[in-house]
Amino acid sequence: MHPIIEGLRGKLIVSVQAYPGEPMRNPETMAQIARAAEIGGAAAIRCQGLSDIAAIKGRVEVPVIGLWKEGHEGVYITPSLRHAKACRMAGADVVAIDATSRPRLDGLSFAETTAAMHAEGALVMADCGSYEDAKNAYDAGADILSTTLAGYTGDRPLTEGPDLELLAEVVAAFPDRPVICEGRVHTPADAAAALDAGAFAVIVGTAITHPTRITTWFTKAIENR
Numbered sequence: 486m487h488p489i490i491e492g493l494r495g496k497l498i499v500s501v502q503a504y505p506g507e508p509m510r511n512p513e514t515m516a517q518i519a520r521a522a523e524i525g526g527a528a529a530i531r532c533q534g535l536s537d538i539a540a541i542k543g544r545v546e547v548p549v550i551g552l553w554k555e556g557h558e559g560v561y562i563t564p565s566l567r568h569a570k571a572c573r574m575a576g577a578d579v580v581a582i583d584a585t586s587r588p589r590l591d592g593l594s595f596a597e598t599t600a601a602m603h604a605e606g607a608l609v610m611a612d613c614g615s616y617e618d619a620k621n622a623y624d625a626g627a628d629i630l631s632t633t634l635a636g637y638t639g640d641r642p643l644t645e646g647p648d649l650e651l652l653a654e655v656v657a658a659f660p661d662r663p664v665i666c667e668g669r670v671h672t673p674a675d676a677a678a679a680l681d682a683g684a685f686a687v688i689v690g691t692a693i694t695h696p697t698r699i700t701t702w703f704t705k706a707i708e709n710r
């Protein structure tokens with residue numbers, strides 16, 4: 486296993502992202518949050534967009550998992566080989582790519598995209614939404630499989646917490662490949678449960694780095710009491 490990936494075993498990875506139009510959408514802000522997460526023990530940072538990847542890579546010592554989101558419909562996480570290569574050039578140690586079989590911007594398959602990235606020596610994380618996606622990503626040789634898109638592609642229910650059922654299924658089917666649990670890991674107990682279910686590592690985004698969303702959890706609880 487590549488040493489960068491081996492270093493993530495049993496660890497917490499923090500996703501640091503702000504969405505278009507949001508007040509924290511600024512590479513310097515994202516870099517500050519990434520560094521704060523690193524001080525708290527994050528073993529890697531996952532981040533979005535070339536400016537954020539570059540700013541964060543320059544601020545933290547832990548590995549950076551980079552992606553580039555474009556669009557909202559269909560494939561929007563690193564939707565073409567051009568996007569993937571750009572993430573690597575911006576400083577990503579691992580490039581996260583949508584691993585569904587939905588049509589991609591450049592017409593390449595996930596397997597073709599992965600092969601082209603491997604030819605450049607890059608590591609690829611496959612963002613999967615179903616068992617079939619994970620199987621295809623495994624066959625394509627993706628370095629990491631993850632449940633990132635579970636609940637967002639129509640293949641799986643939108644569970645309240647992480648999709649531990651899919652996680653366990655993928656872990657059991659592909660024991661020789663690291664499987665990361667990502668998506669709706671909202672509490673420390675969720676994170677522990679993901680590792681207990683066999684996750685190689687766990688990624689937390691919103692619950693650590695998205696204050697607007699976290700605030701609504703509290704305001705709703707107060708309103709609904």
Ligand SMILES: CC(=O)N[C@H](C=O)[C@@H](O)[C@H](O)[C@H](O)COP(=O)(O)O
Binds near residue numbers: 633637668669688690
């Ligand atoms: C589905 C999608 O586009 N997920 C994105 C992937 O990078 C991010 O918006 C999520 O914040 C990230 O996956 C972490 O998940 P959560 O924020 O639930 O901890």
